[in-house]
Amino acid sequence: MTARVDHAVSSGTFSLDGETFEVDNNIWVVGDDTECIVIDAPHSVDDIMAVVGDRKVKAIVCTHAHDDHVRVAPALRERTVAPIMLHPDDRPVWELTHGGADDPDNTDGQLWDVDLADGMSIEVAGTTLQVLHTPGHAPGAVCLYAPELGCVFTGDTLFSGGPGATGRSFSDRPTIEASIRAKLFALPPETVVHTGHGDDTTIAAEQALLG
Numbered sequence: 001m002t003a004r005v006d007h008a009v010s011s012g013t014f015s016l017d018g019e020t021f022e023v024d025n026n027i028w029v030v031g032d033d034t035e036c037i038v039i040d041a042p043h044s045v046d047d048i049m050a051v052v053g054d055r056k057v058k059a060i061v062c063t064h065a066h067d068d069h070v071r072v073a074p075a076l077r078e079r080t081v082a083p084i085m086l087h088p089d090d091r092p093v094w095e096l097t098h099g100g101a102d103d104p105d106n107t108d109g110q111l112w113d114v115d116l117a118d119g120m121s122i123e124v125a126g127t128t129l130q131v132l133h134t135p136g137h138a139p140g141a142v143c144l145y146a147p148e149l150g151c152v153f154t155g156d157t158l159f160s161g162g163p164g165a166t167g168r169s170f171s172d173r174p175t176i177e178a179s180i181r182a183k184l185f186a187l188p189p190e191t192v193v194h195t196g197h198g199d200d201t202t203i204a205a206e207q208a209l210l211g
């Protein structure tokens with residue numbers, strides 16, 4: 001069975017620093033007819049499961065912990081019995097949405113299960129996703145490079161038109177630019193970029209824009 005990428009868009013809100021915005025998030029699912037991994041868990045478990053179908057979910061991989069990417073991760077874990085994976089540097093961001101281990105109300109395991117780390121490989125459906133730690137939009141932001149599929153999932157680190165937003169808490173513009181140049185512009189230029197919001201792009205197109 002050959003691995004493929006499936007996609008849907010889910011609508012909801014993003015809140016940070018006391019402001020709330022309407023947002024459309026991409027849901028990316030990598031797998032074959034038997035098993036898959038889900039990249040980000042935005043607004044609706046049903047929207048995600050409509051893409052998953054009856055396949056086994058091996059993991060819920062979070063590109064970062066903004067609430068519009070992780071809000072339903074615990075509910076999706078309950079539905080699929082799949083582990084949630086997140087880079088531990090995003091712990092303070094995760095805790096804004098799901099509370100912390102020290103939170104007395106948080107007694108039902110609302111933490112993630114597996115720490116992501118730069119260089120880690122995630123296997124699904126006979127193909128490999130390589131974890132690239134790309135801090136800047138969030139301290140624990142990661143991208144997932146799928147060399148055999150010729151694509152990279154960038155979350156909110158790189159969009160069609162440039163780097164992700166860095167105007168709010170936990171973000172830093174020089175850091176995101178350094179991450180993009182070191183980790184993403186090192187990928188083959190024809191690599192397709194599947195973003196957290198909006199259209200696809202390519203590494204070459206974004207390299208030409210950012211210079």
Ligand SMILES: [Zn+2]
Nearest residue numbers: 064066137156
């Ligand atoms: Zn974000």
